[in-house]
Amino acid sequence: xxxxxxxxxxxxxxxxxxxxxxxxxxxxxxxxxxxxxxxxxxxxxxxxxxxxxxxxxxxxxxxxxxxxxxxxxxxxxxxxxxxxxxxxxxxxxxxxxxxxx
Amino acid sequence: xxxxxxxxxxxxxxxxxxxxxxxxxxxxxxxxxxxxxxxxxxxxxxxxxxxxxxxxxxxxxxxxxxxxxxxxxxxxxxxxxxxxxxxxxxxxxxxxxxxxxxxxxxxxxxxxxxxxxxxxxxxxxxxxxxxxxxxxxxxxxxxxxxxxxxxxxxxxxxxxxxxxxxxxxxxxxxxxxxxxxxxxxxxxxxxxxxxxxxxxxxxxxxxxxxxxxxxxxxxxxxxxxxxxxxxxxxxxxxxxxxxxxxxxxxxxxxxxxxxxxxxxxxxxxxxxxxxxxxxxxxxxxxxxxxxxxxxxxxxxxxxxxxxxxxxxxxxxxxxxxxxxxxxxxxxxxxxxxxxxxxxxxxxxxxxxxxxxxxxxxxxxxxxxxxxxxxxxxxxxxxxxxxxxxxxxxxxxxxxxxxxxxxxxxxxxxxxxxxxxxxxxxxxxxxxxxxxxxxxxxxxxxxxxxxxxxxxxxxxxxxxxxxxxxxxxxxxxxxxxxxxxxxxxxxxxxxxxxxxxxxxxxxxxxxxxxxxxxxxxxxxxxxxxxxxxxxxxxxxxxxxxxxxxxxxxxxxxxxxxxxxxxxxxxxxxxxxxxxxxxxxxxxxxxxxxxxxxxxx
Ligand SMILES: Cc1cc2nc3c(=O)[nH]c(=O)nc-3n(C[C@H](O)[C@H](O)[C@H](O)COP(=O)(O)OP(=O)(O)OC[C@H]3O[C@@H](n4cnc5c(N)ncnc54)[C@H](O)[C@@H]3O)c2cc1C
Numbered sequence: 001x002x003x004x005x006x007x008x009x010x011x012x013x014x015x016x017x018x019x020x021x022x023x024x025x026x027x028x029x030x031x032x033x034x035x036x037x038x039x040x041x042x043x044x045x046x047x048x049x050x051x052x053x054x055x056x057x058x059x060x061x062x063x064x065x066x067x068x069x070x071x072x073x074x075x076x077x078x079x080x081x082x083x084x085x086x087x088x089x090x091x092x093x094x095x096x097x098x099x100x101x
Numbered sequence: 102x103x104x105x106x107x108x109x110x111x112x113x114x115x116x117x118x119x120x121x122x123x124x125x126x127x128x129x130x131x132x133x134x135x136x137x138x139x140x141x142x143x144x145x146x147x148x149x150x151x152x153x154x155x156x157x158x159x160x161x162x163x164x165x166x167x168x169x170x171x172x173x174x175x176x177x178x179x180x181x182x183x184x185x186x187x188x189x190x191x192x193x194x195x196x197x198x199x200x201x202x203x204x205x206x207x208x209x210x211x212x213x214x215x216x217x218x219x220x221x222x223x224x225x226x227x228x229x230x231x232x233x234x235x236x237x238x239x240x241x242x243x244x245x246x247x248x249x250x251x252x253x254x255x256x257x258x259x260x261x262x263x264x265x266x267x268x269x270x271x272x273x274x275x276x277x278x279x280x281x282x283x284x285x286x287x288x289x290x291x292x293x294x295x296x297x298x299x300x301x302x303x304x305x306x307x308x309x310x311x312x313x314x315x316x317x318x319x320x321x322x323x324x325x326x327x328x329x330x331x332x333x334x335x336x337x338x339x340x341x342x343x344x345x346x347x348x349x350x351x352x353x354x355x356x357x358x359x360x361x362x363x364x365x366x367x368x369x370x371x372x373x374x375x376x377x378x379x380x381x382x383x384x385x386x387x388x389x390x391x392x393x394x395x396x397x398x399x400x401x402x403x404x405x406x407x408x409x410x411x412x413x414x415x416x417x418x419x420x421x422x423x424x425x426x427x428x429x430x431x432x433x434x435x436x437x438x439x440x441x442x443x444x445x446x447x448x449x450x451x452x453x454x455x456x457x458x459x460x461x462x463x464x465x466x467x468x469x470x471x472x473x474x475x476x477x478x479x480x481x482x483x484x485x486x487x488x489x490x491x492x493x494x495x496x497x498x499x500x501x502x503x504x505x506x507x508x509x510x511x512x513x514x515x516x517x518x519x520x521x522x523x524x525x526x527x528x529x530x531x532x533x534x535x536x537x538x539x540x541x542x543x544x545x546x547x548x549x550x551x552x553x554x555x556x557x558x559x560x561x562x563x564x565x566x567x568x569x570x571x572x573x574x575x576x577x578x579x580x581x582x583x584x585x586x587x588x589x590x591x592x593x594x595x596x597x598x599x600x601x602x603x604x605x606x607x608x609x610x611x612x613x614x615x616x617x618x619x620x621x622x623x624x625x626x627x628x629x630x631x632x633x634x635x636x637x638x639x640x641x642x643x644x645x646x647x648x649x650x651x652x653x654x655x656x657x658x659x660x661x662x663x664x665x666x667x668x669x670x671x672x673x674x675x676x677x678x679x680x681x682x683x684x685x686x687x688x689x690x691x692x693x694x695x696x697x698x699x700x
Contacts, residue, residue: 015607020222055644059632084621091617096610
């Protein structure tokens with residue numbers, strides 16, 4: 001059983017984030033998210049497919065609302081997600097290390 | 102009359118003599134071979150000079166650098182380094198450079214390397230008991246196969262799965278794949294903390310005529326100062342009584358025995374041989390410990406090639422499994438004066454063996470023929486270009502770090518400390534991967550001990566951040582460190598489980614998470630705005646500008662980018678903070694529930 005001091009220690013501690021894991025999760029979420037969003041629009045079909053999502057091509061060269069584009073989206077989403085997740089984890093840990101208890 | 106006796110005229114022995122001479126003390130240096138320098142010798146074959154391997158002069162110890170300069174002066178050159186890895190008919194830059202590595206591996210192999218790296222990051226070997234596990238956990242299994250397995254097994258003759266992990270920690274720099282990639286991108290040879298990583302050193306010192314030049318000059322200075330170096334005098338036994346060595350018995354090549362009285366003895370002969378040479382013989386457990394020590398032997402086949410330029414590297418690591426050859430030296434690239442005729446090249450083909458391997462007994466002709474065929478097979482030379490060749494065998498080139506050696510060393514160290522006038526120093530004398538500078542430092546220490554100081558020769562080359570690494574204390578694992586068992590992942594130990602639980606349940610730091618999310622979100626939107634701005638066009642970012650509905654004053658402009666950075670930052674801060682707080686409440690509730698159930 002945990003003692004009082006253990007509890008105190010637990011309360012005083014600040015959790016660390018596993019940067020790799022967070023980057024990985026974000027990568028999957030963003031990659032799969034963009035992929036599915038693109039596919040969804042394609043399957044829905046219609047006159048002009050995904051005019052707005054298409055605009056991501058401004059930032060991601062090669063991306064479009066098409067089957068090939070969905071793969072590009074998967075890759076771009078994963079890379080950006082990994083970068084964002086990794087950066088959040090890294091920044092968080094650095095701040096905690098510097099200022100946290 | 103009793104005198105200072107030094108066994109071995111390698112870097113350690115000669116430096117001990119040199120240091121004694123500086124203090125006005127003479128010494129007799131007994132060398133079994135016909136030339137000085139030990140493993141750091143330079144062999145001269147018809148004007149072509151070559152070393153045993155290639156000897157870079159690199160030290161972090163100022164005093165050693167000073168000694169080198171003092172002994173050789175202007176003949177001590179500064180040389181550029183180039184070395185690459187040869188694998189599957191491709192040359193890989195070493196240190197690895199991203200573009201070059203990926204281009205050589207090809208798209209399919211690169212993806213496989215990446216996937217295997219991810220796989221080992223997600224499911225690493227839980228215990229790092231052997232080299233295979235240690236390296237795979239850091240670089241991925243596939244990269245381990247390409248860049249570590251074949252070469253290591255060539256050099257050590259032991260399957261990587263049987264080489265201990267702490268050995269790996271010594272030989273392989275603390276250079277993970279991410280670190281390697283960071284270096285590949287920045288390519289300034291420094292790790293994140295600004296340390297220079299051992300393998301990335303791009304320049305080194307080298308004597309104009311090879312390392313032997315240093316040791317010949319040192320021996321000449323010693324002789325001029327009144328000490329003497331007796332070549333061809335192998336020490337066969339050390340006679341001792343009451344914890345004192347009284348004399349050594351030497352044997353010349355012609356079989357002449359000579360007994361020389363000893364005042365103080367400094368030995369650089371291999372530790373195993375030293376113990377076995379003691380007369381009377383030490384107790385059985387000591388003899389047993391000595392016999393446990395093993396050494397890896399080495400031979401080099403030198404080919405004289407009728408071509409001005411073969412390859413630009415100082416040396417090439419041969420990872421290709423189809424040849425036994427481990428490394429090729431191009432001595433002319435170490436120093437142009439290593440060859441007598443600039444129109445030719447001398448290549449040193451290095452083979453790592455055990456003395457009792459059959460190949461060790463092969464005739465020189467057979468070894469040379471095999472060398473030519475292997476060099477041709479990997480496309481470095483054409484057989485008809487090879488004018489002639491020679492072979493040099495070097496026993497005990499590497500002390501072996503196997504599972505038993507540390508235990509044996511402890512036993513022998515304790516035993517030798519009972520002798521009042523015998524010190525063992527140097528690479529094989531201490532059974533440690535000493536480079537010249539370390540060996541020299543042990544020589545300096547031993548000499549100073551004779552002048553009344555109390556230096557611990559066993560402490561040399563045990564520091565964590567040796568040598569080419571930086572000074573800031575981070576344990577960079579260079580290839581010359583004394584063993585220090587790796588902290589293996591003891592996932593089952595009580596402390597670790599507590600630490601894991603603690604981290605899983607500890608509260609998230611809300612302001613920190615807020616700040617991190619805010620910064621990342623702010624930078625992302627700011628970048629998005631700036632990218633559109635940079636791209637330009639007639640109407641810039643009409644859709645992104647719609648964010649103006651939510652963010653005060655936002656438009657796709659530099660001002661808008663700054664405004665959105667702060668506003669998204671603030672929003673991200675709030676969201677991150679709220680997320681952390683909610684999560685902490687959840688954990689608190691969970692803990693309260695757990696406590697309630699336990700009560
Ligand atoms: C392939 C290879 C590459 C290397 N590269 C480098 C490098 O790049 N840079 C670097 O700094 N170092 C390098 N080294 C290490 C360097 O060679 C050694 O650190 C150095 O030579 C050790 O000096 P030492 O005096 O301790 O031992 P040794 O060089 O082994 O000298 C010992 C001497 O003692 C003599 N001896 C042994 N037994 C007896 C006996 N019974 N009686 C009389 N004499 C005896 C031997 O003949 C020898 O001359 C390399 C080593 C190898 C094998």
